[in-house]
Amino acid sequence: MTGTSGVDSDQLMELLSVSLGAYYGDFTVAAASENLTASQGKTLNVLRRGPAAMRALATILTCDASNMTGIVDRLEKRGLVRREPSPTDRRVKNVVLTAEGERVIDVIRGKMHATRAGLDRLSDEERDTLYALLERAFTSRPATLRPSA
Amino acid sequence: MTGTSGVDSDQLMELLSVSLGAYYGDFTVAAASENLTASQGKTLNVLRRGPAAMRALATILTCDASNMTGIVDRLEKRGLVRREPSPTDRRVKNVVLTAEGERVIDVIRGKMHATRAGLDRLSDEERDTLYALLERAFTSRPATLRPSA
DNA sequence: CTCGATGCTTGAGAACTTCAAGCAATAGCT
DNA sequence: AGCTATTGCTTGAAGTTCTCAAGCATCGAG
Numbered sequence: 001m002t003g004t005s006g007v008d009s010d011q012l013m014e015l016l017s018v019s020l021g022a023y024y025g026d027f028t029v030a031a032a033s034e035n036l037t038a039s040q041g042k043t044l045n046v047l048r049r050g051p052a053a054m055r056a057l058a059t060i061l062t063c064d065a066s067n068m069t070g071i072v073d074r075l076e077k078r079g080l081v082r083r084e085p086s087p088t089d090r091r092v093k094n095v096v097l098t099a100e101g102e103r104v105i106d107v108i109r110g111k112m113h114a115t116r117a118g119l120d121r122l123s124d125e126e127r128d129t130l131y132a133l134l135e136r137a138f139t140s141r142p143a144t145l146r147p148s149a
Numbered sequence: 150m151t152g153t154s155g156v157d158s159d160q161l162m163e164l165l166s167v168s169l170g171a172y173y174g175d176f177t178v179a180a181a182s183e184n185l186t187a188s189q190g191k192t193l194n195v196l197r198r199g200p201a202a203m204r205a206l207a208t209i210l211t212c213d214a215s216n217m218t219g220i221v222d223r224l225e226k227r228g229l230v231r232r233e234p235s236p237t238d239r240r241v242k243n244v245v246l247t248a249e250g251e252r253v254i255d256v257i258r259g260k261m262h263a264t265r266a267g268l269d270r271l272s273d274e275e276r277d278t279l280y281a282l283l284e285r286a287f288t289s290r291p292a293t294l295r296p297s298a
Numbered sequence: 299c300t301c302g303a304t305g306c307t308t309g310a311g312a313a314c315t316t317c318a319a320g321c322a323a324t325a326g327c328t
Numbered sequence: 329a330g331c332t333a334t335t336g337c338t339t340g341a342a343g344t345t346c347t348c349a350a351g352c353a354t355c356g357a358g
Contacts, residue, residue, distance in 0.1 A: 007280040012268060013258065015280055017176075017194060019287035020169045025211035027166075037315080037344065045166055055305055062174035067346060069307055074344080091305040091354045109162065118286040119158060130282045131156040131164055133275055137267035138168040186346080188314065204336055213316055218338055220314080240323050240336040 023115050030111035034104055039071055044080060044097065044105040051096040053086065080104055172264055179260035183253055192220055193229060193246065193254040200245045202235065229253055 024038075031041030039061075046052065046060050054072065058065040072095055075081040080101035086092035097105070119127065173187075180190030188210075195201060195209050203221065207214040221244055224230040229250035235241035246254070268276065 007277050009265065009268060009276075010258075012276055012280050013261070013264070014198075015283050015288075016172060016264070019283045020172050021191075021209070022287045023165055023169055024173075028211050032316095039345065042170075046170075053305080054307095060170065062170075062177050063345085064347060065306065066308080066348085070345075089305080089355070093306070109159075112162070115162065115165070116158065119161060121285055122282060126282055126285075127158075127161055128156050129278060130286070131161050133271060133279045133282070134164050134168045136270050136275075137279070138164075138171045181347095186313065202336080203338095212314090214337065215317085215339080216315060223313080238324070238336080242337070 022118075023112075026112045026114040027108070030108045033111060034108055036104070036108070040075055041105075041108060043068075043071055043075060044101055044108075047081065047095060047097045048102070048105050051084070051094045053092045053094055055092075057095060075101070171267070172261075175261045175263040176257070179257045182260060183257055185253070185257070188220055189224055190254070190257060192217075192224060193250055193257070196230065196244060196246045196250070197254050200233070200243045202241045202243055204241075206244060224250070 027041060027045075028038045031038055034041075036044070042061060043057060046057060052060070054068050055065055057072075058068045061068070072081060072083065076083060079098055082096045082098055083093045084096055086094055122130065176190060176194075177187045180187055183190075185193070191210060192206060195206060201209070203217050204214055206221075207217045210217075221230060221232065225232060228247055231245045231247055232242045233245055235243050271279065
């Protein structure tokens with residue numbers, strides 16, 4: 001708490017990779033417990049925010065569009081997701097979470113015990129601070145907390 | 150800066166997943182520019198801290214040990230990594246970065262412009278704070294910055 | 299309405315992932 | 329010592345992911 005402790009950019013990058021690695025591992029294990037691969041889990045996770053076109057999913061997940069086809073195929077086959085034609089552009093297919101898909105992703109999030117335990121080590125104020133810092137560093141436009149507010 | 154802004158655990162988890170996605174995407178693109186897959190890049194990234202046994206790599210990367218065999222095979226074939234027998238346990242093979250491997254992972258880290266730019270948005274003090282919070286939340290035993298210090 | 303760009307899908311080939319099995323070596327036990 | 333269970337790594341098979349190159353349908357601009 002002395003103010004300047006001298007953490008340089010490389011150390012922070014290193015810790016970031018360790019931290020996010022821990023988060024990712026926690027997520028992967030939780031997804032596996034619901035018989036989902038990491039990619040399938042990540043797709044559901046993105047869709048939890050709302051429907052998205054195939055192309056948007058590919059962009060967010062940093063992969064080829066053709067990639068999403070197979071992933072969404074398998075999720076759809078399990079009834080976790082649904083393809084709906086866009087009303088405004090007949091090329092576009094919007095992917096939507098089904099009720100079951102929503103249930104599954106919420107279960108997965110609830111099973112991320114390591115991450116929750118880690119965050120619980122912080123005080124309310126510290127969580128606020130962490131939130132603000134991550135938001136500044138990783139979101140170009142500060143995300144609206146409640147889109148419809 | 151009013152103290153209590155009321156960020157709950159779910160919002161923080163959500164932001165964490167967004168941050169991870171951004172970081173991971175940045176890393177994936179950088180690794181691809183050096184003709185490495187994400188898994189290969191992540192392996193080099195871990196090895197940047199020092200040699201590690203196959204089993205340790207699998208644990209850190211949250212995957213099966215048999216998985217590492219193939220990944221290390223390909224990295225070794227490119228001369229980025231070397232398998233060395235452990236002097237103390239003949240079952241164990243320690244994986245070590247070659248000079249070329251070290252060069253490549255450093256190049257990749259240097260190409261993570263989006264992440265660097267994000268961190269540059271923070272002040273020195275804020276980076277110190279972020280470092281401390283991540284360390285508390287994501288490392289069980291606060292990592293020694295300089296192991297030999 | 300013709301052309302170029304965009305959205306999604308398909309197919310081939312490589313890499314990743316998991317699981318079950320197997321071998322070598324170690325560790326704990328009596 | 330000898331026996332047994334465990335651990336570390338590798339192999340092989342099956343499914344998933346990933347990338348690239350086409351391909352088709354639709355949109356958008358001229």
